[in-house]
Structures are given as C-alpha cells and as structure tokens.
Amino acid sequence: MTHAAPRAPRPSGRLLSWLLLAIVSSLVMVAFAVMPPKRLDNVLYDILARANGRPADPSILIVDIDDRSLAQLGAWPWSRDIHARMVDRLTEAGARTIVYDVLFSEAGDPAQDQALGEAIKRSGRVYLPQFLADAGAGAPPRVVGSVPAIAQGAAGVGLAHVRFDDDGVVRRMAPFEISGVSLSPDLVTVVHRATRPVGARDVTRGFDETLLIPFAGPPSIYRHVSFSSVLAGEAPPSLIAGHTVFVGLTAPGLGPAFPTPVTPDAASMTGVQLQASILDGLRSGLMVKPAGPWSRAAFTLTLLWLLMVGFLVLPPRANLALTIGLCLVGLAYSAAMFWLGQIWLSPIATVLGLQIIALLWGWGQLGRVNDLLSRELARVRGIVRGRGRGTAPADFESDVVSRQASNLGEAITRMDDLRRFSADALFSLPDATLVADAHGRVIAANAAAQALFKPSQIQLTGSSLADLINALEPLGHRFELDWPPNPHHLATERHEPIDLHLPDGRAFQLQTVFRRDETDAPAGWIVRLADISILTAAMRQREQALQLLTHDMRSPQTSILALLATTPGVPTELSDRIAAYAKRTLALADGFVQLARAEVTPVHLEPVDLADIAVEAIDEVWPQSLQRKIRIEQVGGDTPLTVLGDRGVLARTLVNLLGNAVKYSPEGSTITVSLSEQPSASGPTANVAIADQGPGFSREEATTAFRPFQRFERPGHDFAVNGVGLGLAFVQAAVTRHGGEVSCRSAPGVGAEFTVRLPRHTVGPAN
Template sequence: MIQAIRSGRLAAEWWIVALVTTALAIGLVYDRTTQRLDRLVYDLVLRLEERTPDPRILIVAIDDRSVAEVGSWPWPREVQARLIERLAEGSPKAVGYDVLLTEPRRGDAALGRAVAGPVSVFVPLLMVAPGANGAPFDTILPVAAVAENARGIGHVNLIVDGDGKVRRVRLWEGGDRAWPHLVELLRRAAVGGQDMQPRTDPLLIPFSGAAGAFPTIGASSVLRGQVPAEVLRDRLVLVGATAGGLGDRYATAGGNRHGVMPGVEIQAQMLDGLLSGSMIKEGGLAARVLFALLPVWILLLALRKLQPGATLVLLAALLAGTLGLAAALLLEFRLWLTPVPALAGLALVYPLWGWRRLAGANSYLIEELERFHAEPDALSASSSQVYAADPVSRQILLLNQAIAQARDLRRFTADSLRQIPDSVFVADRDGRILFANAEAESLLPDLRQSPEFDMQALFARFEPLEQIAGGDGQEPARAPSWPPDEASAGGQYLCADGRCFDVRAAPRRSADGAHLGWIVRLTDITEVWTAQRQREDMLQFLSHDMRSPQASILAVLAEGSGRGIAPELAARIEGYAERTMELADGFVQLARAETLEYEPEPIGLSDVLLDAVDHVWPRITAKRIALDTEGEDAPLLVHGERSLVTRAVINLLENAVRHSPEAGRIACRLDRIEEQGKAFAVCTIADEGPGIEESRIATLFDRFQQGPAADRSSGSAGLGLSLVRAVVARHCGWVRCESRPGEGATFTIGLPLAAEDPADPSCPEPGRTQPPGAGEVHPPPCSHAPFARP
C-alpha cells in the first residue's frame, strides 16, 4: 500500500516537472527571451562554415583613394555617369549601383543616359520610416531620369538585430507594392529568372568571410580606364561606398572575425548566398517548439526508466546532440532552429527532477525513520527521545538511531544463532554457505579448511537411515539431496562417522517473498537414536523373547496334567506365567500407544465402544455382570487411530469388570459436551466396585499403579490406565476419574469432535495430572497438529 502511494506521488511529481519544463521551453521559443544566446550560438555555428565566394561578383568601391583623387562625396552626376559608362565598356552581366539618387542635381540627364546604356543597371530606392499620415514608411524613388532608364529599382534595407548587428534581410519590402531587394534583381539578371512571388519573411545572411572577401577595384581606377575589359566581362558588379567617412558601415555577425563591414560588401555577401542557394531560413514557430521539446521529453521519459548514472550520460548526449543537430541543420540544410530553449529545458529538467526525487526520498526516509523510531525496540530497555532544532539534524539523529538498532539486531541475530546448541547453516540458493554458527564449525572442521565446501558437499556425507517403527514398518529414509524439497525438507540420516542427525531445511525468503536461500539445522540425535534402538530391542524382547518361554510353560502345564504335578502347584505356575505375559503385553501396548506413527481418520465413538464390549464380553458374562449402554446411536466422530482408541476403551472396561462384584452392574454412556468453548465426544464407564481413595486418584494414571489393595491379586500389571492417558494425550483429549471408597468408580475420556479444528494447540501445561476438576488428567500441550507424525 505504501509502495503504491509512493509510486503515485512520484508519478505526480514527474508530471509537474514535465509540465513546468514544457511550459518553460515553449515560453522561451515564443517570446524569444533567449535571443542574445540564440545569436551567440548562431554566430559560433556560422564560423564553422568556410565557403569560396562566387567569382562572378566584383565590387567597385568608392574608397578613400577614389575620394582623394576624384573629390569629396557626393561626386557630380556627370562623374557618376562616366563611371557607369566605363563599366559598360567592359560588358559586365549587370551592375548594381548601390548609391541613392533621390535628390535632383545638375547632370541627371547625363546619368540617365548612362543608366540606359547596353548594360543592365539596377538602382536603389529610399524607404523612410515612419511614413507620413501614419504609414509605416514612405518610398522615395530615384530622380526621374534615372528611374525611367534603370532596368530595375530595388530596396537596400537591412535588418539590424537587438545587439546592433546585421544578420537578416528581407528580399521583398513594401506595403501595397512590394519592392525586391537590389541583390535579388542582380540574381535574376545573372540566372535569367522570372519574377518571383514576393516573400517578406526574413532570411539569414550566410557570411562567407570578413570584409575584403570579394575582389574589389577602386572607382578611380575605372574612371582612369586602368581596368581591362576582361576583368569586367560577364561579372556582377556592385558599386558602393567603402570610404571611411561616408558612414555606410554596419556591424555584422561574428564580432571580431567579421567585424564592421561596408554596406556594399554586405550586399555582395547576400548576392553570393542567393547565387549559391545558401541563404538560411529560420524555422517556423511549430518547428522551433518541436525542436525545443523533443530532447526535453526524451530526458523526461528516461528519468522514469533509467538509473541516475545512465540518465546523466543521456543528458550529456542530448546536450551535445541538440547542438550538433542545430549545426547540421544550418550547415547542411540551411535551416536555423535555435537550440537554446532545448538546452535550457534540459538544464532545468535534470536538477528539478533530481530535487523533487531527492525531496520525495527524503520525505519517505523521514516518515519511515519516524515510524521505526516509534516502534518498540525489544533489544533496548527504552527508546530515547530525539530532539533537534531543524529537520536535517533530526533526520541525522533518527538515522543514527536506526543504524544503531540495526547493528544491535544484527549482533543479536548472530549471537543467537551462534549460541543455538544445534548446528545451523545459512546458505544461498546455490548452496554456498553464508553463515555457520559455532556448533556447525566445530561439527565440520572442513568449513575452515576448504572454502569450496558447500551444502551439496555436506549433504553428500549423509546416508539413508531407517526410522524406528512404532508397530508399523516404515520405509527407509531417502538420501538427502541438494537443493532440498520445500514440501519435505528434512529427515534423519546417518553420517560417515557413525553419528545420526536430524536434518531440517527451511527456505529463506525476502520481505516480498522472493526465495533467497536456505536455513539448515542439524541436530545430533545419536544418543536418542541409540536409546530408540535399545527401546525397540527391549520391546522385541518383551513381545517375543519373554512371551515365548511363558507360552511354553503354559503348553507344558497343559500337556503335563495328571503326570505328577499337583493341581494347586500347576495353577500357581500357570497364574505366574499368565501374569508375566500380561505384563509384557502391557509394556508393548503402552509403547505402541506412545510411539505409533499413524495417519488420522474419522472414527465413530459408538463403533469403538461396541468393539470394546465385544472384546470384554466373555469376562462380563463370566462374572454375570449386567452392562447398560446409553447414547450408542449418537453420531460422535473423532479424528484418530482406531486401534489405539479402542484399546483405551477396552482397558477401562476391563478395569470395570475386574473391580466389579459378581452379578454387578456396569454403565456405559456416550455423549457430546461443551467445555471451555470446545465440543468433545465423551465416553463414560461407571462400575460398582470398591471405589478409590481420593489421595490415590492423582497418581492413578502413572505406571504400575493399581486399584484397591483388596483386588491386587487380580493379576493387573498397573499399565492399563497409563495406556489410556497416553492415548488421550496423542489425541489432545482428557481423562477423568471420579470415585469414593465403597461407591464404585467412574472413568470419562473426552476427545475433540471431528468438526473442531484438530490443529488447535490448546492443551494445558505439560505434567499436569490433577487439574482443578477432581481426578481430571490432561495430556501435554500439542505443539503441532495433534495427529501429525511425532
């Protein structure tokens, strides 16, 4: 549940970061907040390009030398006319005369005739902003003589950015009538192009070098006729002022590299870009937004999937990739998409997400530490209070306390495992031993000598060991294998050195249920096993070796009747032999009741009572005893072993017959009772014997305890009631005796009904033989399902 809440909160934090960075990137694109950085990146990328200027472009400069030779500017119109005529003599492709001729002067007619010559001459107009009467600008054409004879008129406007540098130009300007740029007229003259659809969106100028990149000759040299015609033939000539005092200079992109450049050279850069098709177009708003958001969202998605180290590498790759892609688009595809909004988004999203994730982790850590601090610590006497002036100090104190508690718990676990008297191994899934307590290390010195020793090598040391049978034969135990079977991970095995071990293996799991390995316990049961074998031998001796001589004695007595053996002596010998056989039978039956391994089954208590009555019926009829039964038709089902329960009821009936007088009466009753919130099936057997003193009832169910002294000559071995107690103990039931001298005795056994949960370990304390109810005897408590194999 906590993990789901944390995951939802983290997802919400991610969406907040994503929305904030997306809004920031879009805002930077839309309002051009980062224009200064955009221009700086553009200038740096543009410096990477090296292009050779178009050789067709020639600049005729009105330079300082020309001004000094011809005279101060403006030159007379006749001088300008002679300059154009000299240029025409060289047969250039076209001439762009970048000189404003808007004011009438003497000699305009001669200049008009020169413009009308055989060479295409294009002249500029003047746009004055703002215009009159609210117009954005006014258009001032050249003087009529020039305007009428020029092959085209175009504007020479440049766009100055906020930092005072020229980077862009519009090829068409104007309101109702759109005027092409002067260099656009020259381009069409050079390639023979038709009139194009006017476009007013700005283009970026691809500066291919600093000032002086294009071939330039002075206007005075042309006027003197010193320029050969071959230099001018088929050239695109741009005439403009470059002299320092004329003011036609602009700062251009690149700062120190390109520096200040005359207007005519800027026109040459534009013409070169148009002729080579390398003019740069700015991406539209949608393209800029997409370019800004794509790397940001790649990083955002990666933050949900990748580890911090991989995310940092991806961030560096995205930063470099964004810059590289912007440069490639500009240099190869002549498209400029500024990377600054994307870089700003990347620079924001990583620390912002890191801060939110760190804040979430810190909040979770504080909550878990507070919860851990509030939990009771079983290893400390008291939990100290944590006081701190600020949250960070409190977090440090809580973390220190949690670490100390974890260390104490680890030390406690290690000490506890080391002090366990059994050998304990902790292994991983592959069987490598991760931990072994002191008993395990002393048990297997190989653990210290061979680092390759693992659980598979340990299990290989064991051999199958036949389990002792308590009356029913058991199959030999299988040899242990690694990894153990979780369903039956345990058994008793024989080691190569002759010792016997009880081996138990339990899976070791993580908090989320993943299988991490195994916990293996080895208990040395050599002494127990030896005692069991001796006990088995003793039972074998009692059941066979001791019974066989007594049976032979009885057979001899039967064959030797009338052969000189006095009847009284034969009767005494026969009685001793029968008593010895009964004693052996009692030992065997008691041992069987205590150790028999069985699978529980539903038993009808009424059927058990009928079987017991049938077994004892000859003795009942021999003493002419009246037997009353009640409740034998009641459906009372219990879980257990039929022969053991039947034997217990038989013993109670035999005791009742033994102690009842001739022609007496025995009452048997079956019933269902509720006791301490549980349902029991009870069998009550009452006789009319001499009764039992109250002081003897407490020890009546111990071994070799007999009834009243007057009846001890009956031959009882004193093991019958011990068997009854052992049987009810195996079934988590109880037995009671109620008696007074001279009033007979009543024995009651109670067994849990089959409808109840047989695995409920609700038996009283072990060793209690006289609980509050008079003569009530309880078995030891069940530490597991009461009918499981012991």
C-alpha cells in the same frame, strides 16, 4: 510495545506528481518554443554562423569607394560624370552584372545626369538601389530612388533595406518589403532573379517573410579593388570580366556600417559588402530558413517526453545522464539542421527547459526521500527510546540535518546491537547452520558450518546453498542450483528433513526453514545440518543384530529341508507344504540380509565393468529362463561401461531385476537388457534397462514398487506367491548407495522396464 510496519509511498501519488509536471512543463515549453528567448538564440546562431565557414563566390567583385579613391578623386560626393566613366569602364571590361549601390536621388547637372543615364543604358546590366523614406504623420513609408534621367536605363531597381534584430545585429534579409499597399522587392532579390540560371531553385519565391544570411565570412573574404584603380585602368580586365561587380561606399565614416555575426565590430560591414554576402547566399542556395512554430514545438515536446519517461523508469543517476544526453542531442540536432538542412531550429529554450524541469523533479524527489527518511528515523528512534536504548537527542536541534543525523546514529547503534545478538545466537549453535538470502546465497555461517565445509575449500559467503551441499558429495543426492525451492506455492515454509550420508560414513540431517521480513517479503533461508552419525551407527548395529537373527532363522529352516529330504514315509503333500514354508522363510531371511547390506554396510568402491556384471547376471538367471522358455536379449555393451561400485552388490541388484522379469514374464516371451551411456547435467551415466513383456502395473503401483514387502498379485497368476517383497527395496538401496538412481516405467498390459543409472567412471591419465 508494538510498532507498525513503515508505510510504503503510494505509487499513485508519485504518478500524479509526474503527470502534473508533464502537463505544466509541456505547456510552458511549447510557449517558449513559439516565443523563444531571442537574445540567447542569437548568441548560439552567431556561434554556428562563425563556425560554418565556406568559400566565397569567386564571381563577386567589390569596387570600393575607399580612402584611396577619395584622396585621388576628391571629396564625396563626386560628379556624375565620374560614375558614368566607371559604368563605361566596367562595361568595357566585360562585367556580367553591375550593382551600383549609390543613390542618385537628387538632381544634379542635367548634362552629367544625362551622361550617367546614357552610360547605364548602354551597359544594360546596371542595377540601382532604392530606399524607404519616412512619409511622416503616420503615413506608410515611401520608396525613394534615383532621378528618372539616371534610373530609366537601369536593368532593374530594388530596395537596399536592412533588417535589424532586437540586439541591433543584421542576420536576415527580406526578399520583399511592404510599401503602402504593395510589396517592393529587395535589390539583391532583383539581381538574383535576373541573373540566376534557368531552372535553378529560387528561395525568394517561398512564403518566408525573412531569410537568415549564411555569411561566408568577413568582408575581406571577397575580392576587392579600389574605385580609383578601376577608373585609372590599373585593374586587369580579367579581374572584372564575367563577374558580378558591386560598387559602393566602404571608406570609414562615409556610409552606414552594420554589425553582423561574422563582424563583431559594429562598423566593419558596409551596405555594399552586406549586399554581396546576401547575393552569395542566394546563389549558393544556403539561405537559412527559420523553423516554424509547429516544428519548434514538436522538437521541444519530443525531447521533453523522453525525459519525462526517464523520470518514471530510470534511477536518479541515469536521469542525470539522460538530461545531459538530451541537451547534447538538442544542440547537435540544431547544429545539423543549420549546417546540413539550412534550417534554424533554436534549441536554447528546449535545453534550458529540460534542465529546469530536471531540477524541479530532482528537488521534488529529494523532498519526498527527505520526508520518508525523517519518518523512518523518527520511528526507529521511538523504538530505541521505548526499549531504553540510547540517549534521546534534544527536542530542538540546530537544523533538520542534525536531527536526522542523530536519529540515524541511534538506528545504526540499534541495528549493530541486533546484528551482534543474532551473530552470537547463530555462532553458539552446536550444529552447522547457514543463513542465505532469498536467492539461496549464503550471507552468514557459524563456526560449526565453517569446520564442516573447510575441507572443500569453498568460500562460504556468497556461495549458493546447492553448491555447498553438493561439495560434501552426499551419497544419492544431487541438489540443483535452484534449491531450496521457493515456498510461495507450499502450505508450509518448513521443508521435510533430508538425511545425507557422506562417503566417509558421516550422516547429517538437512533441515531448511524459509524466513520473511516484517513486511512478509521473502528474506531468505536458514539451513541446519544436524550430525546424526551416532544415530546412524546405532541403526547400523540394529541391522547387524537383525542379521544375526536372520542367521538363526536360516539354520532351523535348512535343517527342516534336510530332514524332509532324508526322512522316508512323510506324505508328499505334507512334505511339499512344509518345504515351501521353509523356503519362504529362508527367502525372507536372505532378503533381510541383502537389504541390510545395501542400506547399512559400507560399500567398497572400485572400477568395475557394468557390461560384465550384466552378463554374469544373465548367466545366473539363465536356468530359470530356460525352464520357462523365456529368451533374454542383450543390446549394447560392446564397449566397457566402467563405474565405481561393489561388484557383488551390483551383481545382486541386476539379478534381482532379471529374476523379477523372468518371474513376471509369460512363457515364450522375451526380456531385453539394454546397456548404454547417456549424458546428464552432472556428467555421463552408465545405464542398464531391463524390459519384460509381463502384465505390468499402474502408475500408482509403480510409485510404491520399491517399498519393502511390496507385492503385486494378478488374478490367474501365481508368480507373487513365491516372493517376499524385498528384492526391489534392495535394488533401490544398492543403487542409491552407489550415487545412482533407479526408475520404473510401466503400464498395465505392456510390461515393465526398470532402468539403473550409475555415474560413469572415467580413468584419468597416470601421474
């Protein structure tokens, strides 16, 4: 019974859902930005207004018509001569501006009205209020002011009109009110324009219908003095001189009182106190302007689309943090605009919208995950049933969560069985076996692998395959961190085996297989280290037997040469030919012995100076070079280049390279032997480079130069005839056994350069 692989969610469906939510939420959020929930906006505005404490204008003085004044001067309303005396008193005391917030709309005693009007005219700095009265029958409201006998001498008149928000709280003022077909200025607007310094900014001249009042605090923040105290001369002139004096009703129940953001009590701010707060805001330039609909929409859409982008690129927990962060940014930006820019940009609709949209997206994602989990768990349960594993749950569970929990339990049980089966199979293998993930990190190892790597004291789980294999210190191999290579570009996912020889004589064959999961995605590696020490020993015995054969080959050839040297009468041509064949056979036997020693015989490592060995090799080939008039130059080597090696094997290695250089070089040429120390990824190396001026060879020939019995013949040259093709094979085997490498660089007609690189040995401090 086969089961199809799980169908992955289509990205296009998720993107379509995201796009639909983005469009709908943008339209809804813009609508809320243009028509925000005013009650919630007002709550936040009141909080910011109360937190925006500032000093009150010290030039403002309120003269209270309070309970004390009523007790001393009698019941309200007072006669007009009392008000005339107050105007004269304030004028004499040097008041800069007098805002008399009392409406004298009814004609009184003509003499007293005349006296009050003359006092106002003498002062020349008194401003009187007007009110909008209902004209009835659908007619526009009419403006009602003081009688002409009183108002004609006033410095200015204006409407004392109060604007209420939907919740009945006063937060704003209108610089102008519509009265019929004309606009009537507010009383405070008139006072501000008449008394502001020349060139000072006037926010009442803008296009804003209303301005939000930046209350400095409750009414008590301004200086107050009782009406009766001023009238009786009890108030010092310094309290009045140069001040803007507001005169109005403050006694409880005597006049209207209005709720404001800074006065929770509905009867705590009277009209004259409200006018003083408005004038303070106008003079300070801190009147708050409501943001326009386009500004609110841009602010909302910016935060919304930041959140929507986060939905696409961030995980759920990060999106939760992003939602909270954007809400805090919106609140902070609104507060900064209010306190620093005097602009009211409410974030309430934006913050609530972001939270609702985040919930909708989260619920949608949760629903998709729930559907996917249900399908996958049902599929696993079907696999378990099909294989006779476990007991199927009832067809009808109490709820969806219970069904999913039942399926999940079956899946875990099945996965645990598979894990145990895989572990048993892995640990039963006789060879060391490692299982790694796609990044080359070990996730499982059998008992043989643990025993193999135990001396290195490396934690297997989590270590890289390259580090583990390098910890065995294989001779001639150094694996980079990205080993094994990714097989995407290879035709097969099974690599060629690699023979590893350890310093203790053991040998292993390294086999790697790349594995994939059911969706053909990379899953990791299986690495097997098969112990081939017995096979290697057998090969070594074969080589030893071969050495015995080569020894038996040497004796007859030596005897032939001896007979030729002592037997007279042999023709010279025949004698030379027989001697050449015998010498060739001896060279072949010597080559076999040397190659076998380099490949099989354990080397005895000890600190040796590679520079001294190079000098010895130069001395050994000197007679040959002298015969052909070839000069050998040594570059470097003034300081010791200490390596760990077998002196005899390394000397034979350099002699072979120098001998080839002498043999291939034309007469009168120069051979250069360069000794140096170079850095590398695995540590410093001691390098010996031998360069000749011979005919060289092609890139294809260079790749096969180190193969046994490889010989290169050149027309017009006889230097290849005397060789057997084992010298370079010996060089490579010897260098590899010493943990180094040898390379060749050449081109036809420019000579060849062979470079031997061996790990540099540094002598540590004595214990």
